[in-house]
Amino acid sequence: MGDWSLSSGFYMRRNTGNVKMGKTWPKILIVNPPIYDFSAYDFWLRPLGALAVAGMLRGQAQLTFYDFLDRRHPAAVNKNTEKDAFGRGRFIEQQVEKPAAFKMIPRYYKRFGLPGEHFEQFLQAGSGFDFVLVQSVMTYWYPGIKEVIAAVRQNCPQAKIVLGGFYATACHSHAQTLGADLVICGSDLKPMWEMIGLTEPKAYCPPGWELYPNLGTGVITLTRGCPFKCSYCYAPVRGERFAARPMEDVAADFEMMKKRGVRNIAFYDDALLYQPEKILFPFLDYMQEHGAGVNLHTPNAMHARLLTLDVARRVVQAGMKTFYLGYESASAEFQKQTGAKLVSNELASAVDALKSAGAAGTNITAYEMLGHPLADVQAIEESMRFAHALGIRIMFSEFSPIPGTPDGELCRKYVDIDEPLNHNKSAFPVVFMGWQKIKYYKTLCRTLNETTFGKSN
Numbered sequence: 233m234g235d236w237s238l239s240s241g242f243y244m245r246r247n248t249g250n251v252k253m254g255k256t257w258p259k260i261l262i263v264n265p266p267i268y269d270f271s272a273y274d275f276w277l278r279p280l281g282a283l284a285v286a287g288m289l290r291g292q293a294q295l296t297f298y299d300f301l302d303r304r305h306p307a308a309v310n311k312n313t314e315k316d317a318f319g320r321g322r323f324i325e326q327q328v329e330k331p332a333a334f335k336m337i338p339r340y341y342k343r344f345g346l347p348g349e350h351f352e353q354f355l356q357a358g359s360g361f362d363f364v365l366v367q368s369v370m371t372y373w374y375p376g377i378k379e380v381i382a383a384v385r386q387n388c389p390q391a392k393i394v395l396g397g398f399y400a401t402a403c404h405s406h407a408q409t410l411g412a413d414l415v416i417c418g419s420d421l422k423p424m425w426e427m428i429g430l431t432e433p434k435a436y437c438p439p440g441w442e443l444y445p446n447l448g449t450g451v452i453t454l455t456r457g458c459p460f461k462c463s464y465c466y467a468p469v470r471g472e473r474f475a476a477r478p479m480e481d482v483a484a485d486f487e488m489m490k491k492r493g494v495r496n497i498a499f500y501d502d503a504l505l506y507q508p509e510k511i512l513f514p515f516l517d518y519m520q521e522h523g524a525g526v527n528l529h530t531p532n533a534m535h536a537r538l539l540t541l542d543v544a545r546r547v548v549q550a551g552m553k554t555f556y557l558g559y560e561s562a563s564a565e566f567q568k569q570t571g572a573k574l575v576s577n578e579l580a581s582a583v584d585a586l587k588s589a590g591a592a593g594t595n596i597t598a599y600e601m602l603g604h605p606l607a608d609v610q611a612i613e614e615s616m617r618f619a620h621a622l623g624i625r626i627m628f629s630e631f632s633p634i635p636g637t638p639d640g641e642l643c644r645k646y647v648d649i650d651e652p653l654n655h656n657k658s659a660f661p662v663v664f665m666g667w668q669k670i671k672y673y674k675t676l677c678r679t680l681n682e683t684t685f686g687k688s689n
């Protein structure tokens with residue numbers, strides 16, 4: 233284990249010893265890249281994949297961490313990155329040139345995160361790294377990874393670069409063109425262990441939360457995989473069996489975050505409410521006992537169908553403060569064709585349950601899909617008005633076509649989905665439906681939300 237030090241203006245995680253049994257510990261840098269997109273907001277974002285890998289390297293390597301998206305980093309504070317009551321907030325941003333793929337999108341394209349020069353100075357000030365591990369999430373954010381790889385090659389030419397995460401998995405061939413030495417596919421980290429010459433620990437290691445000197449926001453999962461099969465989603469393609477994580481591992485994750493002063497925790501589960509007696513309820517009981525003052529959030533959406541009054545009471549009692557519900561559409565035909573996740577009266581019952589458990593309408597949001605290739609049968613406006621009438625917020629879940637998914641494959645006739653930029657959730661809906669329609673729905677959404685909750689929200 234080690235301690236934190238502030239060196240040359242950069243936070244570095246240093247292990248207190250660097251020689252183990254006559255062997256020098258490898259110097260490993262872990263990077264969460266900047267985002268290139270039309271918009272980005274810190275909606276409780278944490279690079280959980282990279283932190284999981286950092287946890288496994290704990291005590292075997294000299295670890296240094298660089299998170300371009302850490303709004304609490306000394307180089308980010310006071311840069312118009314204000315936060316709301318639950319820790320969400322804006323990133324540092326800068327307008328950049330739009331790639332050719334986006335020329336028809338009438339919006340500014342931006343880079344979000346700490347400035348590139350800061351990272352370059354950081355690399356130059358460091359004593360050299362043997363390995364650099366780079367995180368990826370959204371496929372269409374790969375320009376940020378490209379930037380990181382170029383900076384590492386330029387300033388730290390001896391380092392071997394390993395790329396992992398969702399983009400590296402779903403767009404594996406594309407990811408191999410970015411210049412990393414190794415691209416990890418899925419959760420099998422064996423090639424990485426071989427490259428860095430270390431062994432995967434046998435016992436569970438919590439994510440490397442200690443790499444944040446000032447945590448504030450954390451994320452957690454209680455489960456792996458998803459038991460459902462929605463046609464727009466990658467989970468069924470990945471085929472990971474749904475399973476609960478052992479409660480003692482989840483508790484270890486929580487305790488580690490608690491020690492670092494966490495105030496807000498977002499669930500990153502795909503199906504948080506599935507089999508609640510076995511999975512969610514024991515965690516909520518644990519939180520009631522150990523989690524006083526910690527707010528829970530569900531940005532990845534909960535299944536309204538599974539949100540009974542009992543579930544609602546328990547989540548509210550355990551400190552859940554914001555409630556995002558997958559709604560997608562009021563259309564039975566759309567539901568049938570995409571996986572039958574929910575019908576409208578199930579959304580209404582979930583909202584009723586939450587409100588009678590004490591949740592405020594302003595903290596309940598229905599995600600509705602926009603720009604899906606089956607938009608014709610989706611009844612978008614009717615769905616919006618239905619959710620609005622329940623006294624809750626509406627937020628669009630803009631469609632991102634993912635290769636290999638049935639709905640993503642349907643989009644090949646509109647865009648080249650082998651180019652990951654075309655998966656951008658702000659771009660595909662515009663290409664598919666046209667800017668005027670998108671603008672109409674977005675204005676309607678804002679107006680409906682403002683009618684109930686006022687302008688400032």
Ligand code: B12
Nearest residue numbers: 281282365366370371396397419465466500531532629630
């Ligand atoms: C949490 C989550 C979110 C969060 C935060 C995402 C974030 N930036 O961190 C929120 C709710 C904000 C979100 C938003 C969206 N999301 Co999302 N999200 C997820 C989710 C559920 C988990 C991602 C995660 O962090 N997992 C945790 C890690 C631990 O799991 P893992 O990746 O499997 O990690 C293992 C390996 O990959 C590997 N690994 C991972 N990282 C690394 C790094 C290194 C260095 C190495 C070596 C290995 C490695 O090792 C890990 C351990 O085994 C995934 C689905 C899923 N289950 O993966 C969708 C997913 C990534 N999201 C998706 C989508 C569609 C969206 C939205 C577009 C939805 C919408 N329409 O609004 C938005 C986009 C937001 C934006 N601004 O563009 C898609 C991907 C789309 C795409 N084109 O890339 C996914 C795959 C879901 C799906 N529908 O299929 N999302």
Ligand code: SF4
Nearest residue numbers: 458460462465467502
């Ligand atoms: S959209 Fe959600 S419920 Fe449907 S398969 Fe994907 S993760 Fe599961």
